[in-house]
Amino acid sequence: MSLPAIEVSGLSKRYVIERESRHDSLRDTLHHSARKLWRRLRWGTGFEREEFWALRDVSFSIQPGEVVGIIGRNGAGKSTLLKILSRITEPTAGQITLRGRVASLLEVGTGFHPDLSGRENIYLNGAILGMQRAEIRKKFDEIVAFAEVERFLDTPVKRYSSGMYVRLAFAVAAHLEPEILIVDEVLAVGDAQFQKKCLGKMQDVARNQGRTVLFVSHDLNAMATLTNGCLWLQAGQVGMSGPTREVIGAYLSRLAAGDEKRIQANKTGIERVEIECSGGGITQWFGEPMRIRILLAHPQPIVRACLSLQILDSLRRPVTHLWIYHDQQTFADSSGKTELVCDLPKVRLNVGNYHLRIFLSEPPGGREWDVLDGACNFEVLRRDQSNLWGWRPDTAAYFEENSWTIRKQT
Amino acid sequence: MDSPATATPPPSSELPALVLAAGRASAHYWRDLWRYRELAGFLAWRDIKVRYKQAVLGIAWAVVQPAVQTVLLTFVFGKLAKMPDGGVPYPLLVLCGLLPWQLFTGAFNGAGSSLVGNSHLISKVYFPRLIVPVSALAVALLDFAVMLALSLPVIAFFGLWPGWQLLLLPAFVLLTLVIALGAGLWITALTVKFRDFRFITPFILQIGMFVTPVGYRTDFLPNWRDLLALNPLSAVVDGMRWCLLGGRTEIYLPGLATSIITAALLLISGVWYFRRTERSFADII
Known part of the structure; x- marks a missing residue:
């Protein structure tokens, strides 16, 4: 019998935004407290606070071994959901049950220190992601080979090219062996070839090792190849969930239908x-x-x-x-x-x-x-x-200006 | 794929279930803290490595600063103010006072600035946040060890061999760390919300330098002794002097008792406040 690996029910997260500025300094707080008191005395209400629900009553469940993608516009609550699942922040309401060890990869190279060498950073980053020292030692060579940085192992990572840096960071993360892997938009970095390698590795983790993967990406191609199910978040709520193809289709047609206008109040x-x-x-x-x-x-x-x-x-x-x-x-x-x-x-x-x-x-x-x-x-x-054929979107991305010269050879 | 096949995970029904809900974060806190002890080690190791890699002078900093301070304080308190030395060379009194003081300063500063300094970790990875200030103590402890190792020959040079009292030194080191951590937890948790507290730390340290008997000894100041004892570091300084100078100075026992109680209260309240605010760190840092 197998129970869901991830069970989320009625999950909500509220952020409170103070009306004017955040209380970054003690002076602000004193100032605001004084005003609050004044307002309360005059109008009988406290200071105005704005509530913002990043997630509202979200429920879903994921079976072990499933690979599920999350899509949605910026600000739809994807990152908040991942942060709650990774235990970085607490939900305001609702409950989550996680069965198995969770590792989350919300950023590539979390905790990398520029002054430490590649070797040192592998250990440090591994520990930060929740690996035991012995586990890192066992996989050390594999990580180095995957990242292709053998020659620079003892160079401080601040001297790495950005590509090397990303490769090393992803390599450490790719060798985590949790039962549940949570991945935020991390494939957006790195060169195409390495991205392909990472996708391959993730596919391997999911298909062959039977691990549960929750995956956020704006890359709908990656989403379509990697995941079987998909969750579409809309303004903090589940807009649609189901087979990836169907959800992506609905999402794209919504995008193409035109977006609502945005209003920026007094902000850059x-x-x-x-x-x-x-x-x-x-x-x-x-x-x-x-x-x-x-x-x-x-x-x-x-x-x-x-x-x-x-x-x-x-x-x-x-x-x-x-x-x-x-x-x-x-x-x-x-x-x-x-x-x-x-x-x-x-x-x-x-x-x-x-x-x-x-x-x-x-x-x-x-x-x-x-x-x-x-x-x-x-x-x-x-x-x-043309009379011979119609233009089709999938034949090319764009056209070069070009000219043809025809010389008949004799 | 070039990686060897790895074992598939056991069925989910056999795996331990973790329930997350509002207010539930504390359920496994202390168990988690133990599970993440390796991470604490790694963070401490990182801080030490970075400190000795970045600064060319590295260890020298741990030496030059107290040496200069010893000379200055000896001059001010011993020569200008003519404070009584009770037969112990004045530079040694100062040196043995500076040892715990430097340990406290380093540990308090480190713990106090640890959360903001590691904000990139806090907003991206889960682990019990208490690890951060605790592991920040390591650098201070290492600096202390270096300084201690260099101070012992100086003490010997003046002909004052430490006796069995030296064995009690670790207890005073522990007491210093407890005080520094307790105060550091308050400051670091408050700094997450109010960045002002960063400026309060140097202020506390500046005043502390004078209300802690670093440059003078308390046993010749009977009128001020009880007042000074309110500062938990007074007893630590007295105690370390006693350990290092072979019992040639006195420990004021009521002062020591006050210090231990204050230290315990600081630590308990510090942990309490830290735990209370911890869950919102990631949201506001």
């Missing part, structure tokens, strides 16, 4: 994004110009603003990447609003449905101000339909 962020397609509405003709207008709100100046923009296809695979960084052209360095206009003189994307993902941040590694995902859906069509 991307206020609005609009596209002007050559065909009007959301129809963009191949080879014709397209304009993207981005309105940024920045009540405070952003010192080193970077804006990057990805165009993703209907399977959410990035197709192209455009950006403007402060060292090319300074922008948003005083308070107020800024409009950025990006002109694409000739759109060379293949026919199909696309949307934008936009990041507003400091230079890589710095603060991330805002991420706008799933914005501005549009469809690329071609006017020059």
